[in-house]
Amino acid sequence: MSPFYAAHGVEPLLLFDITEVTFLVHKITTHLPMANLLAIRAQMLQKHKDNLARIHNRVLAAHYTSAWDFEKQNINRIQDYSFDSGELVLVLDKKI
Numbered sequence: 001m002s003p004f005y006a007a008h009g010v011e012p013l014l015l016f017d018i019t020e021v022t023f024l025v026h027k028i029t030t031h032l033p034m035a036n037l038l039a040i041r042a043q044m045l046q047k048h049k050d051n052l053a054r055i056h057n058r059v060l061a062a063h064y065t066s067a068w069d070f071e072k073q074n075i076n077r078i079q080d081y082s083f084d085s086g087e088l089v090l091v092l093d094k095k096i
Helices: 003-008 018-022 034-073
Strands: none
Touching: 003 034
């Protein structure tokens, strides 16, 4: 999964979605100095925190889904041992 797909849920055609970014700023009708163009670009990047939060939520959901799938596939192999503090436990450290 690409980072862009993780953030937006679609594969990119370009490096960013031009139509969505265009609607984040005011309409440009005249020639603008560099400072104003940089300010407009900063406005385009305002969704950055929202994208990071969305990525975080999707990665976390994928993590939990993966863990649940692993448990479901290996339900007969997983054993829950509950050892009390101070008990001796024999562990086989086998190198394959």
